[in-house]
Amino acid sequence: MRNQTSPYLAPRTDLPIRPPPPVPALDATAEDALSDLDDSVLAVRAREDDDDAFAILVNRHSSHLLALAQHLLGNRADAEDAVQEAFLSAWRQLPEFRHGASFGTWMYRIVTNRCLNVLRRPRPVPLDTVAEPTAADPRSSPPRVAETDAATTALVEALMELRPELRACWVLRELHGLHYNEIAHVLGASEQTVRGRLSRARRALMEAMRPWR
Amino acid sequence: MALNGRYPHSDEQPESACATRATPPLPGDTERLAGAELLPCGCPLGHAWEQARAPAGTADPSSIRCPCCRKAIEGLAALDRATRALRTAEHPDTRSLADRVINAVRAEVRLGALLMLNDPGRDLRIAESAAAKVLRRAADTVPGTRTASCRLSPSKSGHIAHIVAITVAAKLDKPLREQAEAVRQAVLHAAEHVLGLAVTTVDVNVNAVLEPSRVPGARSEMSDR
Numbered sequence: 001m002r003n004q005t006s007p008y009l010a011p012r013t014d015l016p017i018r019p020p021p022p023v024p025a026l027d028a029t030a031e032d033a034l035s036d037l038d039d040s041v042l043a044v045r046a047r048e049d050d051d052d053a054f055a056i057l058v059n060r061h062s063s064h065l066l067a068l069a070q071h072l073l074g075n076r077a078d079a080e081d082a083v084q085e086a087f088l089s090a091w092r093q094l095p096e097f098r099h100g101a102s103f104g105t106w107m108y109r110i111v112t113n114r115c116l117n118v119l120r121r122p123r124p125v126p127l128d129t130v131a132e133p134t135a136a137d138p139r140s141s142p143p144r145v146a147e148t149d150a151a152t153t154a155l156v157e158a159l160m161e162l163r164p165e166l167r168a169c170w171v172l173r174e175l176h177g178l179h180y181n182e183i184a185h186v187l188g189a190s191e192q193t194v195r196g197r198l199s200r201a202r203r204a205l206m207e208a209m210r211p212w213r
Numbered sequence: 214m215a216l217n218g219r220y221p222h223s224d225e226q227p228e229s230a231c232a233t234r235a236t237p238p239l240p241g242d243t244e245r246l247a248g249a250e251l252l253p254c255g256c257p258l259g260h261a262w263e264q265a266r267a268p269a270g271t272a273d274p275s276s277i278r279c280p281c282c283r284k285a286i287e288g289l290a291a292l293d294r295a296t297r298a299l300r301t302a303e304h305p306d307t308r309s310l311a312d313r314v315i316n317a318v319r320a321e322v323r324l325g326a327l328l329m330l331n332d333p334g335r336d337l338r339i340a341e342s343a344a345a346k347v348l349r350r351a352a353d354t355v356p357g358t359r360t361a362s363c364r365l366s367p368s369k370s371g372h373i374a375h376i377v378a379i380t381v382a383a384k385l386d387k388p389l390r391e392q393a394e395a396v397r398q399a400v401l402h403a404a405e406h407v408l409g410l411a412v413t414t415v416d417v418n419v420n421a422v423l424e425p426s427r428v429p430g431a432r433s434e435m436s437d438r
Contacts (some may be wrong), residue, residue: 088318207290
């Protein structure tokens, strides 16, 4: 009797061919069902090869990780490559990912290390592609918007002048809001080292922003 | 100070009162300090920066008046304005990137072991990862529970029958025994009626509590810093 109830068992050939019954939108339903899960549960499911769970993690984190990579590498194309490779690397390493660790911090670590490796290669970073247009606030006056854009561009350029390790510390702290211990974990450095690098980065950036006071 | 419109006016009397800051900061402060470097007045540079960024009314008045601290934070306002603009500008559209990643992941999906279905001909198999996905979704339909791990292994009675070990997080609004039983029934039903997989045992392990107000996503946890 069990076999007669299962739709996936041996097909009957004595029945007329009919259009299949409507299939519920499995992917949309699955995504809805999974979207309220927190990262740790999704990571466990992804570790057991649930690609839908991993897709939620990718969608949830890719924007922040791409922003991080863009600020570290200075251009969109390299940043996209770094984030894509980081996610694929994470997918392959998931069986070793420890339950209980933060998936987000783990991804920050993979992306940051990948970006730092790219920056250690001897090749110039095209600074003319660094500047990002700043979202204009319609309530602001055009001169004010222009000034903000110019100051932001100056900051991005100053950022690209920093040593990659200092830049990573500053971006993780100031743009992504990580705690010192998380930055230390991401960079594989001590918290004291992180504080020192952050201090040096801030001092250099303050100096670069002197004309904008 | 500078960041909150509280930058000291030029007519304020400079004082060296913040020399008292040379006393070591509290452990909680230390965690927040960026630089341990001491200014000539004895105040850690990081403390001056933190004071400059403190919400209105909470800054240490002595560091507001100290010319040494004021000099140290010159330029911080300009930097912070530009930082805020940069922060608000960073929401790149990642749809195409995410699609590429997910397609690549699905192209190399690991199927895992193949399990024998309970068909009369004994010639139908299903990948363990696919079966586990269906069973996890079935368990997720039980209100107040969310499935984490789902593993299948052959039963000792033979290769046709299987044991399911499932780990769930559950709300505590109902007795756990009831919820575990509902999960077990959902898994058994899906195994039999959706997959056609013979399952002899469903071991349910509740290993976490679902909190109703919990906001998913690591980013939201980080954004409150």
